[in-house]
Amino acid sequence: MTDALAVSGLLAGYGQSRVLQGVDFELAAGSILAVLGRNGSGRSTLARALMGLVPARGSVRWLGHELLGLPPHAIARLGVAYVPESRDVFPRLTVAQNLTLGLQPRSTRPVCWTQEWVYDSFPALAARWDVAAGVLSGGEQQMLSLCRALMGAPQLLIVDEPTEGLAPQVVTQVDALLRALSTQGMAVLLIEQKLDLSLAVADRVAVMGHGRLVFDGSPAQLLASPAVVQEWLEV
Amino acid sequence: MASSHRFNWAWAWPMWALLLLCLPLAWESRHALGLASQMGIAVLACLSFHVLWGQGGLLSFGHAVYTGAGAYLCMHTLQALAAHGWPLPVALLPLLAGVGTAVLALPLGWLSTRRPGTPFAMITLGLGELTWALALMWPAWSGGESGLSGNRAAGPRWGGWDLGQPAHLYLLIAVHTAFGLALVWAFTRTTVGRLLNAVRDNPLRVPMLGYDPQRLRLMAFVFAAFLAGVSGALVALHQEIVTPEVFSIHRSGSLLLFTLLGGATLLGPVLGGVLMVAVMVGLSGLTPAWLLYTGLGFMLGVVWAPQGLGGLVLAARQAFARGGWRPGGRTTSRWLGMVVASASAVALVEMAYQWPQHDTLGPVRLVAGLALDTRSPVPWVLSTGLFLTGLMVCWWARPHEGHRP
Amino acid sequence: MELLVLSLLNGLSYGLLLFMLSAGLTLIFSLMGVLNFAHGSFYMLGAYLAHSLSAAWGFWWALLVSPLLVGALAAMFYAQVLQRVAAHGHVAELLVTFGLSYVLLEVVQLVWGRGPVDYRVPAALSGSVFTLWNVRFPAYRAFSMGVALLVLGALALWLRLSRGGLVVQAALSHPKMAQALGHNVPRVFMGVFACGAGLAALAGVLGGNAFVTEPGMAATVGSIVFVVAVVGGLGSLWGAFWASLLMGLLQTAAVALDLPLGGVRLSQLAPLLPYAMLVGMLALHPRGLMGQRES
Amino acid sequence: MSAPVLEVAGLHQRFGATEVLRDLNLQVRAGERLAVIGPNGAGKSTLFNAISGLVRPSAGHIRLRGQAITSWSVHKRHQLGLARSFQISQLFGQLTVRDHLRCAASWPDGQGYRFWRMLDHQRTLNARVDAWLERLGLAERAADIAAELSYAEQRTLDIGMALTSEAEVLLLDEPTAGMSRSETARFVPLLRELTEGKTLLMVEHDMGVVFELADRIAVLVQGELLACDTPQAIRANPSVQRAYLGQSQGSDA
Amino acid sequence: QHGQTVRIAFIDPLSGPMADVGRNSLQSWQFVAERQSGAKNPAGVRFVVAPFDNKGSPQESLNALKAAIDQGFRYVVQGNGSGVTHVLADAIARHNARRPDAPVLLLNYAATDPALTGERCTYWHFRIEADTTMKVAALVDFLAGHPELQKVYLVNQDYAHGQQLSRHFKEAVAERLPSVQVVGEELHPAFQLRDFKPQVQRLMASGAQAVVTGNWGEDFVYLVQALQDAKAQLPLFTYYAALPGAPQVLAKGGQSMPVYQVALHHNNPEGEMGRLAADFRRRYKTDFVVYATQTGIQMLGAAMARAGSTDTRRVADVLDGMTFPVLGGTATMRGEDHQLQLGQFISRWQPVDARYPVGAEGTGHTFAPLQYVDARVLSQPVRCNMPRP
Numbered sequence A: 001m002t003d004a005l006a007v008s009g010l011l012a013g014y015g016q017s018r019v020l021q022g023v024d025f026e027l028a029a030g031s032i033l034a035v036l037g038r039n040g041s042g043r044s045t046l047a048r049a050l051m052g053l054v055p056a057r058g059s060v061r062w063l064g065h066e067l068l069g070l071p072p073h074a075i076a077r078l079g080v081a082y083v084p085e086s087r088d089v090f091p092r093l094t095v096a097q098n099l100t101l102g103l104q105p106r107s108t109r110p111v112c113w114t115q116e117w118v119y120d121s122f123p124a125l126a127a128r129w130d131v132a133a134g135v136l137s138g139g140e141q142q143m144l145s146l147c148r149a150l151m152g153a154p155q156l157l158i159v160d161e162p163t164e165g166l167a168p169q170v171v172t173q174v175d176a177l178l179r180a181l182s183t184q185g186m187a188v189l190l191i192e193q194k195l196d197l198s199l200a201v202a203d204r205v206a207v208m209g210h211g212r213l214v215f216d217g218s219p220a221q222l223l224a225s226p227a228v229v230q231e232w233l234e235v
Numbered sequence B: 001m002a003s004s005h006r007f008n009w010a011w012a013w014p015m016w017a018l019l020l021l022c023l024p025l026a027w028e029s030r031h032a033l034g035l036a037s038q039m040g041i042a043v044l045a046c047l048s049f050h051v052l053w054g055q056g057g058l059l060s061f062g063h064a065v066y067t068g069a070g071a072y073l074c075m076h077t078l079q080a081l082a083a084h085g086w087p088l089p090v091a092l093l094p095l096l097a098g099v100g101t102a103v104l105a106l107p108l109g110w111l112s113t114r115r116p117g118t119p120f121a122m123i124t125l126g127l128g129e130l131t132w133a134l135a136l137m138w139p140a141w142s143g144g145e146s147g148l149s150g151n152r153a154a155g156p157r158w159g160g161w162d163l164g165q166p167a168h169l170y171l172l173i174a175v176h177t178a179f180g181l182a183l184v185w186a187f188t189r190t191t192v193g194r195l196l197n198a199v200r201d202n203p204l205r206v207p208m209l210g211y212d213p214q215r216l217r218l219m220a221f222v223f224a225a226f227l228a229g230v231s232g233a234l235v236a237l238h239q240e241i242v243t244p245e246v247f248s249i250h251r252s253g254s255l256l257l258f259t260l261l262g263g264a265t266l267l268g269p270v271l272g273g274v275l276m277v278a279v280m281v282g283l284s285g286l287t288p289a290w291l292l293y294t295g296l297g298f299m300l301g302v303v304w305a306p307q308g309l310g311g312l313v314l315a316a317r318q319a320f321a322r323g324g325w326r327p328g329g330r331t332t333s334r335w336l337g338m339v340v341a342s343a344s345a346v347a348l349v350e351m352a353y354q355w356p357q358h359d360t361l362g363p364v365r366l367v368a369g370l371a372l373d374t375r376s377p378v379p380w381v382l383s384t385g386l387f388l389t390g391l392m393v394c395w396w397a398r399p400h401e402g403h404r405p
Numbered sequence C: 001m002e003l004l005v006l007s008l009l010n011g012l013s014y015g016l017l018l019f020m021l022s023a024g025l026t027l028i029f030s031l032m033g034v035l036n037f038a039h040g041s042f043y044m045l046g047a048y049l050a051h052s053l054s055a056a057w058g059f060w061w062a063l064l065v066s067p068l069l070v071g072a073l074a075a076m077f078y079a080q081v082l083q084r085v086a087a088h089g090h091v092a093e094l095l096v097t098f099g100l101s102y103v104l105l106e107v108v109q110l111v112w113g114r115g116p117v118d119y120r121v122p123a124a125l126s127g128s129v130f131t132l133w134n135v136r137f138p139a140y141r142a143f144s145m146g147v148a149l150l151v152l153g154a155l156a157l158w159l160r161l162s163r164g165g166l167v168v169q170a171a172l173s174h175p176k177m178a179q180a181l182g183h184n185v186p187r188v189f190m191g192v193f194a195c196g197a198g199l200a201a202l203a204g205v206l207g208g209n210a211f212v213t214e215p216g217m218a219a220t221v222g223s224i225v226f227v228v229a230v231v232g233g234l235g236s237l238w239g240a241f242w243a244s245l246l247m248g249l250l251q252t253a254a255v256a257l258d259l260p261l262g263g264v265r266l267s268q269l270a271p272l273l274p275y276a277m278l279v280g281m282l283a284l285h286p287r288g289l290m291g292q293r294e295s
Numbered sequence D: 001m002s003a004p005v006l007e008v009a010g011l012h013q014r015f016g017a018t019e020v021l022r023d024l025n026l027q028v029r030a031g032e033r034l035a036v037i038g039p040n041g042a043g044k045s046t047l048f049n050a051i052s053g054l055v056r057p058s059a060g061h062i063r064l065r066g067q068a069i070t071s072w073s074v075h076k077r078h079q080l081g082l083a084r085s086f087q088i089s090q091l092f093g094q095l096t097v098r099d100h101l102r103c104a105a106s107w108p109d110g111q112g113y114r115f116w117r118m119l120d121h122q123r124t125l126n127a128r129v130d131a132w133l134e135r136l137g138l139a140e141r142a143a144d145i146a147a148e149l150s151y152a153e154q155r156t157l158d159i160g161m162a163l164t165s166e167a168e169v170l171l172l173d174e175p176t177a178g179m180s181r182s183e184t185a186r187f188v189p190l191l192r193e194l195t196e197g198k199t200l201l202m203v204e205h206d207m208g209v210v211f212e213l214a215d216r217i218a219v220l221v222q223g224e225l226l227a228c229d230t231p232q233a234i235r236a237n238p239s240v241q242r243a244y245l246g247q248s249q250g251s252d253a
Numbered sequence E: 001q002h003g004q005t006v007r008i009a010f011i012d013p014l015s016g017p018m019a020d021v022g023r024n025s026l027q028s029w030q031f032v033a034e035r036q037s038g039a040k041n042p043a044g045v046r047f048v049v050a051p052f053d054n055k056g057s058p059q060e061s062l063n064a065l066k067a068a069i070d071q072g073f074r075y076v077v078q079g080n081g082s083g084v085t086h087v088l089a090d091a092i093a094r095h096n097a098r099r100p101d102a103p104v105l106l107l108n109y110a111a112t113d114p115a116l117t118g119e120r121c122t123y124w125h126f127r128i129e130a131d132t133t134m135k136v137a138a139l140v141d142f143l144a145g146h147p148e149l150q151k152v153y154l155v156n157q158d159y160a161h162g163q164q165l166s167r168h169f170k171e172a173v174a175e176r177l178p179s180v181q182v183v184g185e186e187l188h189p190a191f192q193l194r195d196f197k198p199q200v201q202r203l204m205a206s207g208a209q210a211v212v213t214g215n216w217g218e219d220f221v222y223l224v225q226a227l228q229d230a231k232a233q234l235p236l237f238t239y240y241a242a243l244p245g246a247p248q249v250l251a252k253g254g255q256s257m258p259v260y261q262v263a264l265h266h267n268n269p270e271g272e273m274g275r276l277a278a279d280f281r282r283r284y285k286t287d288f289v290v291y292a293t294q295t296g297i298q299m300l301g302a303a304m305a306r307a308g309s310t311d312t313r314r315v316a317d318v319l320d321g322m323t324f325p326v327l328g329g330t331a332t333m334r335g336e337d338h339q340l341q342l343g344q345f346i347s348r349w350q351p352v353d354a355r356y357p358v359g360a361e362g363t364g365h366t367f368a369p370l371q372y373v374d375a376r377v378l379s380q381p382v383r384c385n386m387p388r389p
C-alpha cells in the first residue's frame, strides 16, 4: 500500500540547540510505528515538529500535502491528531468541554468517536464528565487527552507516551484500542517508553538516537539485533 | 524573562557607580546636571520596581504609593528640621525616609502580597488610587494640590557640604543610586533572592521546600518599598516640593511601563530609568508630539525587543561574542530604510502638529536650516514619499524570519 | 423621594453604561487575559467617530458604523502588533496596548482638536419617556439602557452557544494545544479582541453624548473598567454585569445623598468607592463576585 | 517494631459531592518503604496531597513524627521533615537545574530567610547540591533552564528536589513515570540507595518497580484501602487482581 | 538697554484639560509682545515669549521653571492655576535667595488667590490682574443694585482659587450685603468631573435665585451644559465665561440664562484695544480675552525704561509701587503687596447689536459691558508684609 506519511531530512530544534539532525521515515495508513529511544533523544521533538509546534526544516508529506510551514491548526484539519506527553488538558474546562474541543470546526470527516463512546470505554471519565479537567487524576487526564484527540476523527494519530501514569489494566485497554484503530485504517505514530508494549503493538519500530533514526524495522528485527538495543536503548 | 543572575554583573555596578560620580565634573550645564539627577532618582525607583517584578513577578500598579510616601516623609522631616533646627543633616533624610516607607509597607504589603498575579496587580491599583485621592482630601497633611515645599539647604552643614548647590545634591543622589544598584544586585544572589525567583515561577512548589511564599513576597515588597522610599525622598530634595501628585496613578504607570520596557534583567531598570527621564523631561521639552512618539516607541520597542531593552543589549553582547555583527548588504540597507522612514515620519508628525498653529509657530524646523512650510503641499508630499520608500526598503530587505531552526 | 428615584435611575443607567464598557474588557481582559490598556481609547474613538458620522449620516448610522470601524481597527492592531508579542506574555501585551492608547489619544487630538467636541443626543431621543413625581427620565438614557441589556443578552448567548468562548478559555492555558486540535486560535483571538473593542466603541457612541466627548474621556474610564472586571470576577460576564450595576448605584447614591461624614462629604468620597470596593473584595474574596479564577 | 513515623487515621476527603477518600487508616514505620497502588482516580495523589497539606482533609487526623499536623501549613510540614515530588512535574521555569536543587537544599541547610548571605558563598550547601547533581545524572544539565529539559529530565529534577531536601519522610508520586525502561533500571537501585534509612511512600503503576522496592504495598480502590500487606500477599490477593492488576499482571517487570 | 531682547518664559498648561485656556493665553502673550517690541515700547527692547508646558501640574511647573532658569530666562509669566502660582512663587523665592546675583521675576497674569499678595506674598511675585477679593467686591457692588436676587448658590473648583472665591464671597456679602444669603455651596474636584448633573440637581433644589462660579475651562463648560440640560434660567455670575470654548456652549443655550462676567475683558473694547483684539482674531481665529497680557508688557516696558536696564533686580525695584500708563488710563503696582490696582468690567451675555457688533467666538452673542468698576472701588486693604532684599 502507499505511504500516507513521508518524512525526509527533518531538522528541528529550539533556538540555538538542534535536536533533530535529519529524520527520514514513512508511515503507511493502517499501520503503527513505534519510536523508541533514550530520554532526551528527541522523540517528543519529532512529534512536535510534525505537528508544526517547533520550527523545522526538511519535508513532511502527508496525503500529498506538505505539512512543514503550515500552522498547527491547518495540519490538524488535514486529519492529524496529537496527544502530547504532558497531556495538556484544558484545566478550567470540564471533561465534556475538553472533548467538545476535540471536534474540529467544519470537519468533513465522519465522526466515529462520540462522547458516548468515550464514556463507555473509559468509565473513569464518565463518572467525572462535568468536573474541571484540571482536578482530574494524572491517569484520567491521560485518558482524556487521548480521547480528545480521537474526537476529531483523525487519520494520523501522533501519541506521545499515551500509557504513562495509567494503571496496568487501562494500559492493556489502550493497547487494544490502538490496534483497533490501525486496523480501521488509521496511521499511528506511537512514541513509547515501554519496550515490550511497543513491540507487542507496533508493526514497525524505529529507534532514535542523537536526533536520527538509527534503526527502522519490524519488532522481530529489533529483537534480532541486540547491538542496537544495547547501544541505543540500554544504559 | 531571563533571570538576572545568569549574567555576571560583578564588574558592571561599580563602574556604573563610578561613571555616575564623575558626571557632574564633566558637565558645566546645570540643565544637564538636573537631568542626570532625575535619571539617578528614576533609576533607583525602577530598581525598586524591578525587585518586585523582575525578581518576584509581582506587577504593581500602585508603586507610587511608596515613592510618594518616601517623598512626604522626607518633606515633613525637612520642614520640622528647619522649624525646630534639629541637628540632623539633610543628607540622611533619604535613608530615614526609606526605612519609614519600609515600615509603612509592612501592613500594606501583607494585604497585597497574599496572592500573586492579577489579585496583587489589582490590589496595588486600588491602594494606589485610594492613597492618591486621600492625599488630596487631607490637605492638612499633604498640603493640598499645591503641596508642601521646603528648603533642602536647611539643617546643619558639615565641611562646606551645601545641598543647595545642584552638584552636591547630585552627588548625594549618585551615591544613593549606586548604593541601591549594588544592593539589588546583591539581593538577586542571596538565598531569599533565588527563592523569590522560585516563587515567581511556581508558587505551588515553594512551600514543599519549607518556605512560605507570602513571607518571601512580603520581604521583597518591603525591600522594594525601602528603595522606593529613598528615591521618593531624593525627589523631594531635588524638587523641594511634594504634591499629592507624587501618588498619582500616572507615576505608578510610568514607573511600571519604563521598567517593563527596560526588561527583567538588572540592566532593565537602569535603562528604563534613564529612558523615563529622557522621554518625560527631555523629549517632552523638545516636541509637542512627545506622547505620540512615546506611544509608537512602546509599540515598536516591544515588537523589536520583547525581552526588554536590557534583553536587546544582552542579545547584542552575545551576538558579538558569537563572531559579531556583520553588516551585510541587507542589514545595512534595512537600517538605511528604517532611518529614512523614521526621519520622514518625524517630519510628517511635526508638520501635522504645527500646521494648526502655523501663524504662532511658523514653519517646522527639524534641523538647522531646513524649514518646512506646513502650508505648502511640497514638504508633505516629499516626506510622505520618503516615508513610503523607506518602508519599502525595509520590507524588501527584511530578514527571513521565524519558521527555521 | 424624587431625588431617590432619580438617582436610582441615574445609577442604573450609569451602571449599564459601565457594563457596556466592561463587557468589552471582560472579553479581552478576563477571557483572553490581555491587560488591554487601550480599552478606554477605543471607547473614546467610538465617541469621536460617532460625532463625525452622525454629523454626516445621522446618529443611527453612527451607532452602527462607528463600532464596526473601531472593531476593524482593533482587528488590524491585533493581527499586526499584538499577535507578534503575545508569545512573550501579558507584560508585552500591556506595553503595546499602552503605547496604542497614547497614539490614539494623540491622533484624536490631532484630528478633532484638544477641546471637547459638540456631540449631542439625537433629536429623536432628546425627549423624555416618562415622568415620576415630575422627575423627567430622558428617553436617551432609556435607549442606552436597552442597548446595554441587548449586549448582555447577545454576549451571554454567544458564550453559551458558540465554541469561540471555549477555544479562548482553552488557549488561555495551552494555546499551542488548542491550535493543535484544529482551532485557528489566532483568528479566534483576533475576533474576540475586535468584538471587545467594538463594544467599547458602542459604549462610546452612547456615552459620548450622555456625558462629554473630549480627549480626557479615555483616562476617566481607564482603570474603572478593570475594577469592574475584577470585582465582578475574572472570566464572568454576569459578574461584570452585577458589579457595574453595583458601582453605578453606589456612586450616584453617594453623590446624590452627599452626607457629611467627618471632615469630608460623602460626594467627595464617591470616586473612591470603586477602589475601596476593589481592595475589600480582593482581600476578602479574591475570586470576585462570580469569578472562575484568580489570575 | 518502632512507632509509626507517619500515621493517617480516619481520613476523609470530599470535594463537593465526590468523596475521594473514605475513612483511610494507614501507619508507616520509620525506615519502611510503602508503595501505594490502585486504579486511576483511586485517590493516591489526593492522599499525598492531604499528607503534604495541599488539601485540607474533610475529616480525620494525620500525625507526622509524633506531631498532629492535620492543620499545619505546607511549609511547616516540610520543616518537620516531609518532602514530596509531584506526578505532574512542578518546576521553576526560569531557574537553572542547579538553582532548583539549591532552593531545595536551602532550608535543610539552615539558610532560613537570609537575605544578607550570597548563595555562591554557602559552601556546605553548594557541595551538597553538586553531589546530588551527580547522583541524579543531571550534572551536565546543571546550568540549563528547567523549561529546556526533556520530559524525563524534568521528572528526574522534580524527584531530585524532593530527595535533595534529605527529609525523613519522602512521598514520591509515580517516580518512574515517563522514564524509559533503561532509565528506570538505572533509577530504581539509586532510589533504594538514596532512601536508605528514610521512610518512603510512593505511588507507582510500574509493578516491576513496586515489587522491587516496596516492603509493603497498600492498595487503594475508590478511595478505600483494599489491602495493605507484603508484596507476596498482595500478588496473591485475588480481589487486588480483579480491582487493579488485571491480567497484565506485573507488566514490564 | 535699547535693542536688547527680553526673553520671557511662559509656564502654563499647553496640554491636558486646561490646554485651551493655556494656548490662548500663550498666543495673547506672544501677540502682545511682538506688537509692542522695539520702538513701540518706551524701553525699546524686544520681547520674546517662549512656551513651557506645565501640563497643569505643580510638579511639572517646577521642572519647567528649572529648565527656563537653566536656559537663562529671568522673567516668568504664569496664571492658570493659583496652586501652581504658589509653588512657582516659593521656588523662585528660594532660587533668588540662593543666587541673588540674577533673581527671577514672576508676573502672575490670572491667578486670583489673594494669599499670593497676602499671607504668602513674596517680593518677586507681581499680580497684574485683580484678585478674587477685588472681583468679589465688584460682584457685590453689582448685586447691591439687584435686590430681587436674594438667594445665591456657589459652585467652585476645590482648589485655592475656588476655595478663596467661596470664602471671600461669603465674607463680603455677610459684611456689605446682609440681605443676600448663600443658600448652598459646591466645592468639586477641579478638572475631574464630566457630569455636573448632581451638583445642578442640588442647586435647583435649593431654590437659589442666582449662581456664582469661578469655574473655568472644562469645568465651566460642563457646568453650563448641565444647567442647560436642567433648563435652568437663573442668572449666572462668572469670572471666566469668555475663555475659549465657553461662549460656544453658552450660545447653544441662547439667552435662556442671563450670564454676567466680572473681568478686565469684554468683547467690544474701543480704540487701540479694539484694533488689537481685531488683529488678534484675524490672526488666530479666536478671541483676545486675556487683557492682562497687554497690561503686563506695557508695565515691563515702562519699568525697563525707568530702570534703564532689563536687569530683573533693578526692574523689580522700579516696579515696586510704580504707576504706569495702560490702554485707557493708568494703573499702579501697589508697593506693599505687588497687587496691581486696576478696574474691572461687568459685562452681560447678549445678542450682538449695532452698539456691540463683535460676537464672542463668532457666535451671535457677545459680552457687552454694563459698567466699569473703578480700581478705587475694588481696592482692598493690604494684608502682606514681605521680606525685602
Ligand SMILES: Nc1ncnc2c1ncn2[C@@H]1O[C@H](COP(=O)(O)OP(=O)(O)OP(=O)(O)O)[C@@H](O)[C@H]1O
Pocket (backbone or CB within 6 Å): A014, A017, A019, A037, A038, A039, A040, A041, A042, A043, A044, A045, A046, A085, D147, D148, D149, D150, D151, D152, D153, D178, D180
Ligand atoms: N523547550 C525546549 N527548549 C530547549 N530545549 C529543549 C526544549 N524541549 C526539549 N529540549 C531538548 O531537546 C532534547 C530532546 O527533547 P525531547 O523532549 O524530544 O526528548 P524525548 O526523546 O522526548 O525524551 P523524553 O523521553 O524525556 O520525553 C532534550 O535534550 C531537551 O533538553
Ligand SMILES: Nc1ncnc2c1ncn2[C@@H]1O[C@H](COP(=O)(O)OP(=O)(O)OP(=O)(O)O)[C@@H](O)[C@H]1O
Pocket (backbone or CB within 6 Å): A128, A131, A135, A136, A137, A138, A139, A140, A165, D015, D018, D020, D038, D039, D040, D041, D042, D043, D044, D045, D046, D047, D087
Ligand atoms: N480538587 C478536586 N476536586 C474534585 N475532584 C477531585 C479533586 N482532586 C481530585 N479529584 C478527584 O479525585 C479522584 C482521585 O484523584 P487522584 O489524583 O488522587 O487519583 P490517583 O489515585 O492519583 O490516580 P492516578 O493514578 O491517575 O494519578 C479523581 O477522580 C479526581 O477527579
Ligand SMILES: CC(C)C[C@H](N)C(=O)O
Pocket (backbone or CB within 6 Å): E021, E079, E080, E081, E082, E083, E110, E111, E112, E113, E161, E216, E240
Ligand atoms: C486663568 C484663571 C482661570 C486661573 C484661576 N483664576 C486661578 O486662580 O486658578
Ligand SMILES: [Mg+2]
Pocket (backbone or CB within 6 Å): A043, A044, A045, A085, A160, D150, D151, D152
Ligand atoms: Mg518526550
Ligand SMILES: [Mg+2]
Pocket (backbone or CB within 6 Å): A137, A138, A139, D044, D045, D046, D087, D173, D203
Ligand atoms: Mg495520581
